[in-house]
Amino acid sequence: MDASEENNVKAVRRSKEEKKLLRKQIKASHTLLKHEGIHTTPQLTRSLVVANGGLGNSVSREELSAALKEMGEVESLLMPPHKPYAFVTYRCEESALKAYTHLNGQKLQCGESSVMLYLAYVNSVTYEEEASVPLPEGLVLLEDFVSPEEEALLLAAVDWSSTNEDVTAQKALKHRRVKHYGFEFRYDNNNVDKDKPLPAGIPAECLPVLERCLRNGQINVMPDQLTVNQYESGQGIPPHVDTHSAFEDTILSLSLGAKTVMEFRHPDGRVVAVVLPGRSLLVMKSESRYLWTHGITPRKFDMVPACEQQSPDHVTPEPGTCSNLTLSKRGTRTSFTFRKIRPEPCRCAFPSACDSQGAPSTLSPSTPSPPALPCCHADAARLEEEYVHRVYDAIASHFSSTRHSPWPRVCHFLSSLPPGSVLADVGCGNGKYLGVNSEMIAVGCDRSSALVQICAERGFHAFVSDALNVPLRTASCDACISIAVIHHFSTEERRLAAMRELVRLLKPGGHALIYVWAFEQEYNKQRSKYLKDHNKEHNGKENLTKNTSEDRREPHGKSAIQNSGHLEEGYEPVGKVTDGKLSVHTNRTAFNTQDLLVPWHLKEGKKPGEEESGDGVKRNKRKEKSKKVLTNQTRIDSNPGLSPGFDASMSPGLRLDTDDATHSPGSKPSPSGTTQTSSSHLKSESESHLTAVFHRYYHVFHQGELEQLCSQVGGVKVQSSYHDQGNWCVILEKD
């Protein structure tokens, strides 16, 4: 038989060396099979094991079957799930011999790749069938619920373009697209705003389907809320229970487009995987709606039972389709989930999962809402404790590793000090500047003991203290520096106090250098490195931003272009804080507001993060060829799980890159609970392991704001002021 045309196995002429290699490989294959308890025999039998031809090798039933059938009548083909082999039994030994002769050591084309098959005779084929698993209580799957025409109509009824920027962001970030009708389901609190119905109700195109459901008795009341989810291959939704208090009992989910596998999980550990074919309706009631979680693992292939449609003529159908599995490549699936808003609290029989009856969120610990700007010292101190101090202590070593290059203009200031000058570096961090000028007597202090520890390790003089109260004598320093410190104080009063303290330390005629992060990241048409690297990074790469805005309603930043070369007298505070709450910034984009939380992705593991922007030294010290990862996975406020921007179950190989900027993102550790959430959800199989996101508070300064603050101090004058790589800077001279 000419093997080369009709089937997908290519016969290859082999040299002596190749034959030798093949023998070795075959032997190895037999050894492996033995480990699996499969005993091969050199004797001709009707059954063969096909090593490398298994579901575990991503070989589909159809492809393998086609190749095997060429050799003769196949009595049965067994493909145990997840295994790297399959068993074929032919009607007669002759066919088995043919298969062995023609297929052993040959390549099988599977989709875009190929595998080398190794065949051997086996005396018996043993495989335990899994008992068929019942569906969760209350769950009903109705196949062919809509016709192909109806399906097309429904899909056409969704206008994706009319949604807001969220959709674009979702798309760019490769997360499922979501659209709501009737009422908006909010992912920040996993609930519905019942008092604010959306302008668009359930589209008219859905009515025939819903009426059908009413007639059939699947529902008793017309739903008034619709969520459309569109999943591309590789997208999913983490396991969850639809909020009890938001919706009534019955939930209808219509699957359009490609089929998928939805997994139901019971609190006792039982898992049931349910195939949802296209055009099927899933009805969730009672226990399946209230107690079991449901989710779709982000995958590109699902293992599904093989259907009988293509069974060879003489094959006896296997009892129970579970034993015949094949791989099903995912396509785009759109689900229409219809729900009825629940006006009253839920009084179901499943209090353990019921938010009306006191249960916590079914997802990881819910987190408090973002903080508001403080109005008094106590609040400010608390905010700074949470969003500055605890963060730095937690990220200290990682932070330090990204802070190794002193900024040139700061170095210039330091180097121009006369030898023997006493310098205080208030907010010295990892001591970056303490060693710049070896002729000076430098002492540093920082609020973070972890960072001061690093200073000590480097042999610098440093102690732990607050910048508002520095334990150095008045007029004891020839110079002071405060680099990227004052912007961490959350009220103007405290920023002023920090400045006053700095001035207090100075001897008459002494100089202070202050750097704070600028609101205006673009200056004189020059984009700061902080912004520049954003563009560099996303040229040709999948992800637009390394850290998406946690608040999905926050518009993406537009840069504020400032052209003036000279300073303005006053400044106007721009960017009011929405709802009085602090918003989280998207790294490497322009700022929207002055008061914000900036994310930092803590990476534990060998590789240091990037250098901060503004460093004179070459930027990127990362060696990893990383895929820029979907950082919004780390989005943790409230219940992140369900938002389109979050995927809890990550595919392997994904890793969070530390994002760094002038001031790298920071994270908020427990007790707010966020990092626990994110840490527990984020896994990676590469060297950098569990990661977490921290949020650091910043008040970014407007042009002129720093000078204005100085003018309130008294006893000093501004000697010079400038913009340096995304920072506003002043040099003060004490009278």
Next chain:
Amino acid sequence: MKLLTHNMLTSHVKGVTKGYPLLIKATEVKVNEVEFNPQFVSRMIPKLEWGALVQAAEELGHRQDLPGELVQDYEKNEDFLKKVHRVLLEVEVIEGCLQCPESGREFPISKGIPNMLLNEDEV
């Protein structure tokens, strides 16, 4: 904490007027070897509170023969400079505390680092 640092530190507890110098109570002291730079030491001396340095060295039992008063022409006195260098940069308090001479408040020194943070009520 080296004595150079100590020489600069003061108690900043609210209301305290005589918070300098802080008393040292050391439970662990180490002596390191630090490269001697006579010029640097020489320049440091005028910036120091000599009395406080001697007192501190005394407290740690490392005064040795450091004079109570600054010698004249110390810039060329390498011997003297070496003594200063040693006391200022080589002696290190690893564990212990600093005490405010007026209020008695103690600031811990741990792993060589003094923690000068005040509580809210002391600010």
